[in-house]
Amino acid sequence: MRNDERSHLIKFLEKGLRFDGRKLDEFRPITVEYGVSKNAEGSSRVKFGDTELFAGVKMSVEKPYPDTPGQGNLMVGVELSPMSSPDFETGPPSPVAVELARVVDRGIRESKAIDTQKLCLTVGEKVWMVAIDIVTVNADGGLIDASALAALAAIKDAKFPSYDGLKLDYNNHTDEPLPILKRPIAVTVYKVGRHFIIDPTGEEEEVVDARLTVTSFDGKLCALQKGDLTPLSLEDVESMVSLGLMKAKELARHL
Amino acid sequence: MKTRPDGRKFDELRPISAKAGIVKNADGSAMFKIGDTIAYAAVYGPRELYPKFLQDPTKGILRCRYNMMPFSGAGERVKPGPSRRSTEISMVTEKALLPVLNLEDFPNAVVDVFIDLPQTDAGTRCAGICAASIALADAGLWMREMVSSVSVGKVNEDILVDLTYEEESAEGEVADIPVAYLPKSGRVSLLQMDGEISKDELVKALELGRQASLQIYEVQKQTLLDKYRGESNEE
Numbered sequence: 001m002r003n004d005e006r007s008h009l010i011k012f013l014e015k016g017l018r019f020d021g022r023k024l025d026e027f028r029p030i031t032v033e034y035g036v037s038k039n040a041e042g043s044s045r046v047k048f049g050d051t052e053l054f055a056g057v058k059m060s061v062e063k064p065y066p067d068t069p070g071q072g073n074l075m076v077g078v079e080l081s082p083m084s085s086p087d088f089e090t091g092p093p094s095p096v097a098v099e100l101a102r103v104v105d106r107g108i109r110e111s112k113a114i115d116t117q118k119l120c121l122t123v124g125e126k127v128w129m130v131a132i133d134i135v136t137v138n139a140d141g142g143l144i145d146a147s148a149l150a151a152l153a154a155i156k157d158a159k160f161p162s163y164d165g166l167k168l169d170y171n172n173h174t175d176e177p178l179p180i181l182k183r184p185i186a187v188t189v190y191k192v193g194r195h196f197i198i199d200p201t202g203e204e205e206e207v208v209d210a211r212l213t214v215t216s217f218d219g220k221l222c223a224l225q226k227g228d229l230t231p232l233s234l235e236d237v238e239s240m241v242s243l244g245l246m247k248a249k250e251l252a253r254h255l
Numbered sequence: 256m257k258t259r260p261d262g263r264k265f266d267e268l269r270p271i272s273a274k275a276g277i278v279k280n281a282d283g284s285a286m287f288k289i290g291d292t293i294a295y296a297a298v299y300g301p302r303e304l305y306p307k308f309l310q311d312p313t314k315g316i317l318r319c320r321y322n323m324m325p326f327s328g329a330g331e332r333v334k335p336g337p338s339r340r341s342t343e344i345s346m347v348t349e350k351a352l353l354p355v356l357n358l359e360d361f362p363n364a365v366v367d368v369f370i371d372l373p374q375t376d377a378g379t380r381c382a383g384i385c386a387a388s389i390a391l392a393d394a395g396l397w398m399r400e401m402v403s404s405v406s407v408g409k410v411n412e413d414i415l416v417d418l419t420y421e422e423e424s425a426e427g428e429v430a431d432i433p434v435a436y437l438p439k440s441g442r443v444s445l446l447q448m449d450g451e452i453s454k455d456e457l458v459k460a461l462e463l464g465r466q467a468s469l470q471i472y473e474v475q476k477q478t479l480l481d482k483y484r485g486e487s488n489e490e
Contacts, residue, residue: 037374038291040326045373050279054373056326077325079335083297083369085280090320090369092336131332133325135371137295138278170330 006192006207013195019203020049025243027199028142032149032254034157041173042158046150048199050140053084055150057132057158057178061168064120064127072119073129076105078147084136085202103186103225104134104148107215111184111222114155118179121165130155130178141202144213145251148186153255155180183255184222185248188213189240191232196240198247212237214244221245257413260421261290266463268405268417271474273386275393275482283394285478287386290419291376296386298394301364315361319348319368321383327375329420344380351384351435351445352391355399366396377420377431378406384435384445389475393482402444403471404435407464409452414460416467428452432460436468 013024022028028049037043040056062073078101080088088094093101108114119128132154134147160176162169190197190208200208209230215223221241226232232240258264269290278284281297288294304310321344323333337345348370358366368390370383381404388402408418409430415422423431430450434443443461452460 037324037326039329039374039376043326043373054324056324056373058326058332060331077335079325081322081369081371082299082320082367083278083281083284083295083371086299086302131325133332133335135324135373137371138280140280 002207009204009207010193010195013192013197018197020201024195024197025247027247027250030251030254032153034153039170040154041161042154042156042178044150044153044157046146046153048142048146049201050138051142051146052137053134053143053146053150054137055132055134055147055154057130057154059131059158059161060129061121061126061163062129064124068116069124070120071116072114072127074105074109074114074116075129075131076101076108076151077131077133078104079133079135080139081136085139088139099225099227100144100147101134103144103213103215103223104151106223107148107184107186108132108151108155111182111215111217113152113180113182113184113217115179115181139202141205142188142199144188145186145199148184148215149251149254152183152185156255182217183252184215184217185251186213186215187244187247187251189243191230191236191240196243198243212240212244214241214248216245216248219245259415261419265413265415266466268467268470269419271471273389273474273478275389275478281390281394283390283392283396285386285389285393287382287389289378289382289385289417291374292372292378292382293374294370294372294379294382294386296368296370296383296390298366298368298387298390298396300366301358301361302367304363304365310363312362313359315358315364315366317349317353317356317358317366317368319345319352319370319387321345321348321370321380323372323375323379327372329376347445347447348380348384348387351404352387352402354444355402355437356391357397357399377418377423378433380445381405381433381435385471385475389478392479400437400439401472401475402435403438403468403475404433404445405464405467405471406431406433407460408432408450409456409460414456414463416463432457432464434461434464434468436465438468438472441465
């Protein structure tokens with residue numbers, strides 16, 4: 001069954017087309033909305049075709065991690081809501097959700113997207129914690145790239161809550177945005193047969209051979225993640241990274 | 256005449272908008288927004304229930320899951336995953352919806368209702384039930400009637416409908432009473448209360464709520480009509 005669908009897709013790709021008429025390196029229509037949840041410090045709703053998800057930022061004052069006493073804490077969580085697909089179930093985060101969260105987290109962390117030193121209030125004692133949570137509403141493929149873009153949009157939208165050194169006041173936000181230094185963009189390139197595609201629908205995603213998430217800012221790589229079963233040749237990796245870098249520029253324009 | 260912090264009359268609902276069919280993967284779905292509280296509901300099923308020991312060979316079962324998105328609440332982040340609060344709300348939501356369904360034709364099956372809230376300002380379980388009710392109808396399930404839910408309550412001397420978080424957390428004598436009404440039969444399938452209120456005031460509050468629930472019912476009906484006429488009334 002899977003093989004039939006795979007060869008059917010490959011037949012299309014030979015002609016330079018996808019099932020929905022897109023080119024191989026074409027995104028679906030993308031929308032990014034900001035400020036969609038008023039209790040969050042920052043929020044966004046992102047759609048890639050029929051894939052739709054929310055991202056929200058909550059901030060709090062906490063103790064720094066022992067190995068980074070002078071830096072704020074960052075956390076990314078992903079919830080693949082059972083609302084968004086018949087394949088997702090209630091319960092603790094699945095390995096797929098954890099991988100997704102960690103790939104988004106690494107992109108933001110390793111690019112130093114947020115200046116975590118500026119999130120330090122008192123070294124070793126008090127720092128800002130920035131929690132970015134992503135929740136899917138409808139899952140139709142391409143979740144990694146959509147999640148990473150939504151996370152970035154949400155931190156871009158975020159404003160510090162008022163803090164007088166003792167108490168946080170979530171009802172009053174300051175005008176101060178998060179100290180954002182870089183904008184890491186994730187583009188996942190998928191391999192099917194000898195073809196490379198981006199932003200697959202759920203239907204396409206089921207039959208791909210391998211994927212490589214390429215996260216970059218200003219043409220520089222900051223995180224990679226290979227997924228699925230088929231091994232990649234070094235030539236494949238080079239082509240996929242090139243495509244990922246090129247498409248990141250296009251994706252960045254949606255912010 | 257006295258008004259409320261947001262200028263509403265005592266028996267006035269916050270602005271409502273709703274839309275059916277917002278989650279493409281689901282068999283039925285709806286968004287229900289009342290004031291700043293937004294609930295999404297998606298229905299999957301009837302589908303086969305696993306693990307098998309949960310199956311009931313005499314009828315299908317209803318399973319609800321209420322979930323606030325981690326960033327949706329006033330104040331601190333809501334930790335993802337089930338809490339005592341969300342577990343209880345999921346359970347009472349099930350009990351609020353089940354009386355209008357007839358699952359006897361679906362032995363061994365489950366109807367799953369997933370409610371996610373991206374933004375909240377009190378009345379979340381009621382908004383969830385309103386959204387779920389539209390979503391169940393959108394899924395084509397046979398229903399005796401809709402379920403229209405709203406909170407009523409008392410803030411100091413005043414009996415109010417559809418309390419905001421600000422009203423709920425006011426100083427003094429406050430009662431918060433989420434109710435789910437079955438608008439046609441006039442019965443209630445969810446009734447909870449915390450706070451302080453006299454019996455007479457409770458009766459008055461429940462009557463105010465009934466009137467308000469009829470307005471919600473009209474919105475729910477219109478939302479379904481709009482979808483099946485190929486239109487929407489989303490803002």
